[in-house]
Structures are given as C-alpha cells and as structure tokens.
Amino acid sequence: MTEDAKVTPWEVTGILGDTDYSKIADRFGAKIIDRAMKERIASYTGDLHPFLRYDVFFAHRDLDLILDAYSRGEGFYLYTGRGPSGKMHLGHLLPFMFTRWLQEKFNVDLIIQITDDEKFLFRDLNSGDLNRYTSDNILDILSLGFNPERTHIMVDTLNSGLLYNNAIKVARHINVSLAKSVFGFDDSDNVGKYFFTSIQAVPSFILSEILGRPIRCLIPYAIDQDPHFKVARDVMPKIGYEKPSSIISKFIPSLKGSGKMSSSDTTTGIYLDDDRKTVRKKLMKYAFSGGRDTADEQRKYGANPDIDFSFNVFRLLENDPSVVSRIYDEYRSGQLLSGEMKAMTADRISNLLEGLSINREKVKNNISDYMFSTDRFR
Numbered sequence: 001m002t003e004d005a006k007v008t009p010w011e012v013t014g015i016l017g018d019t020d021y022s023k024i025a026d027r028f029g030a031k032i033i034d035r036a037m038k039e040r041i042a043s044y045t046g047d048l049h050p051f052l053r054y055d056v057f058f059a060h061r062d063l064d065l066i067l068d069a070y071s072r073g074e075g076f077y078l079y080t081g082r083g084p085s086g087k088m089h090l091g092h093l094l095p096f097m098f099t100r101w102l103q104e105k106f107n108v109d110l111i112i113q114i115t116d117d118e119k120f121l122f123r124d125l126n127s128g129d130l131n132r133y134t135s136d137n138i139l140d141i142l143s144l145g146f147n148p149e150r151t152h153i154m155v156d157t158l159n160s161g162l163l164y165n166n167a168i169k170v171a172r173h174i175n176v177s178l179a180k181s182v183f184g185f186d187d188s189d190n191v192g193k194y195f196f197t198s199i200q201a202v203p204s205f206i207l208s209e210i211l212g213r214p215i216r217c218l219i220p221y222a223i224d225q226d227p228h229f230k231v232a233r234d235v236m237p238k239i240g241y242e243k244p245s246s247i248i249s250k251f252i253p254s255l256k257g258s259g260k261m262s263s264s265d266t267t268t269g270i271y272l273d274d275d276r277k278t279v280r281k282k283l284m285k286y287a288f289s290g291g292r293d294t295a296d297e298q299r300k301y302g303a304n305p306d307i308d309f310s311f312n313v314f315r316l317l318e319n320d321p322s323v324v325s326r327i328y329d330e331y332r333s334g335q336l337l338s339g340e341m342k343a344m345t346a347d348r349i350s351n352l353l354e355g356l357s358i359n360r361e362k363v364k365n366n367i368s369d370y371m372f373s374t375d376r377f378r
C-alpha cells in the first residue's frame with residue numbers, strides 16, 4: 001500500500017491494489033471470502049454473483065453465522081445505506097446491486113438507511129441540498145428493482161424518534177477516546193460527529209427490537225464503513241443484541257485505474273445520468289487501458305486485461321463466466337483492440353443505465369410503498 005493510502009468512512013486516498021485490500025481487511029480484523037465460502041454461498045443461491053466471483057465483495061465478518069441461521073430456517077435481514085451527499089455514480093451503485101441480488105436469493109427484509117443527518121454534520125450541505133439528494137438518491141437506488149414488500153427505506157431525519165431512542169443505548173458505551181482512535185476525530189470536530197456512529201448502528205439491531213426476538217443482520221458495505229460496524233459489534237452484546245455480520249466490498253476504481261471513483265472529479269466517474277455519448281467519451285478518453293500504444297503493437301503483443309478498467313468493469317456486468325474468459329483471451333492475445341474493449345464496456349454500462357432510468361420513472365409514484373415504518377413488520 002502506498003504510504004499515503006488512507007481509508008476512513010469520510011476519507012479515502014491513495015492507490016489501492018489487491019494486496020492493499022487484503023492488508024486493510026487484515027488490519028480491520030475481517031476475514032477474506034475464500035473459495036470454500038464462495039461454494040457455501042453458491043449452495044444456497046445457485047449461482048455466484050460476478051461481484052463474488054471476481055472478489056469485489058472480498059471480505060466478511062461472521063457471514064457463516066448468517067448462513068447457519070438461514071439453513072436452520074431462522075432467517076435474517078439485510079441492512080445497508082447511503083449518505084446523500086451528491087449525485088450517485090457507478091461506484092455508489094455497486095453495493096446496492098449486490099444487496100438486491102442477496103435480497104432476491106434469500107427473500108429477506110432489507111433496511112436502507114439514508115443518512116442525511118450524517119451529511120449535515122460532516123459536509124457543508126444545507127437542508128435544501130440534502131432534501132434534493134435524498135429523494136434523488138432514493139429513486140436511483142429503487143430503480144434497481146428491490147422487492148417493495150420487503151424493502152424499508154429509513155431516512156434518518158424522518159425517523160429521528162426511533163433512531164434517537166435506540167442510538168442512546170449505543171452511545172452510552174462509546175467514549176470519546178474510542179471515537180477519536182477509530183474515526184480519527186480530534187478536538188476540533190463538532191460533537192455531532194462523535195454521536196453519529198450510534199445512529200448508524202441502530203438499523204443493525206432494530207428488527208430484533210421491533211419483533212421482540214433476536215434476528216440476525218447482514219450488512220453489505222464498502223470497506224470504508226467498516227469502522228462503524230466494528231464499533232457496533234463491540235457494543236451489541238453489552239446491550240443485549242447479536243453482533244451484526246458483514247459482507248465487505250472494494251471500491252470500484254476511478255477510470256484512471258487506481259484509487260476510488262470519486263464524486264468530486266467528474267472526469268473519473270460515470271454518473272447514472274450520463275448518456276450513451278458521454279459514457280463512451282469518458283471511457284475512450286480517460287479509462288486506464290492495459291493495451292499497447294499502437295494497434296500494431298497490440299495485435300502483436302496483446303493487452304494486459306488484469307489492469308484494464310474496461311475489462312474489469314465488463315466482467316462485473318457479464319453473468320456468464322465463459323463469455324468473460326473468451327473476451328479475456330481475445331484481449332490478451334491481441335485479437336481485440338483497446339478501443340473495441342472500451343466500446344463494448346461503454347455499451348454495457350449504458351444498457352444498464354438506460355434500464356435504470358426507465359425503472360426510475362416507474363417507481364417515482366410508488367416511493368411511499370418502500371418507506372420504513374414499524375407497522376410493516378407487525
């Protein structure tokens with residue numbers, strides 16, 4: 001890992017390669033999802049999602065306990081979330097695509113927390129911006145097609161009573177020095193930040209609280225969120241709940257091939273509202289290529305698909321592994337040129353985005369069906 005690589009819930013910098021990710025998982029105390037775990041998952045789901053096959057979701061905490069509970073017929077629920085700080089890009093979508101797949105395969109409830117309070121405390125956003133991003137992001141998320149009966153969107157400021165009454169139980173067990181060391185806060189950070197992690201912990205036990213019986217929770221998230229759930233796992237047994245389990249992803253890289261796709265640099269990210277022309281232009285112009293400098297050299301020596309942004313995204317959007325290995329071979333051998341690889345991936349991305357924007361229009365009128373309410377569980 002480069003010396004300056006840094007991963008906290010509010011800051012991710014530096015260059016992240018595969019070995020860096022396993023080092024971070026190790027440092028955080030999460031386990032790598034190995035072949036045996038993948039096989040166990042596939043034994044319930046039938047197939048493996050490409051994000052598991054290609055190790056985008058690469059680490060976990062106590063995933064075995066979730067699968068044990070499931071196989072005993074006890075069930076579990078899913079919890080994930082989004083901080084509404086701006087427009088969503090492809091990288092933000094990844095955990096939700098995967099969560100949708102999990103919900104479909106296991107047919108379980110899902111709580112999606114929208115942390116508008118977090119973005120108020122941590123970013124310079126006013127309530128107008130927050131409201132706009134909140135409704136916009138909710139539509140983007142729902143366009144992926146979650147099960148309306150089992151999906152529960154919890155906007156923090158709209159569910160403040162329930163969240164506050166449960167967050168205080170957590171907050172009592174987190175002292176300032178722990179918050180400082182886990183999140184890197186210092187004396188200049190506002191007091192709201194110190195409290196916030198308690199709010200993010202609540203959905204990980206709220207269903208047990210509502211149902212009045214223990215039910216396990218599985219949280220899919222990108223690795224920067226891990227500090228929150230490490231803290232939550234420490235606190236849960238002290239307040240009478242099971243530790244939540246997690247399944248943890250890498251970031252989708254920026255087009256330039258390293259680091260994380262970021263919202264602050266529009267040239268390195270693909271936004272959900274980018275049209276076909278824009279997506280193609282961004283890939284052609286900015287996507288890091290494992291190809292050679294000239295078509296002649298490429299034909300002669302072939303490309304290195306492993307470091308190629310377009311190939312790496314292509315395989316995440318292709319369900320059939322035999323298609324992926326055929327494209328790999330063709331690219332590697334020089335049969336396929338970089339421009340062709342980029343065009344193919346641009347098309348895949350645009351097909352996905354166009355499908356989502358059609359769904360977006362459809363869910364627009366049904367958002368209230370998805371909103372969190374305790375009555376929906378009773």
Ligand code: TRP
Binds near residue numbers: 079115222
């Ligand atoms: N803090 C997350 C963000 O800034 C949002 C979030 C809340 C979340 N709860 C979560 C993400 C659970 C993953 C899992 O985006």
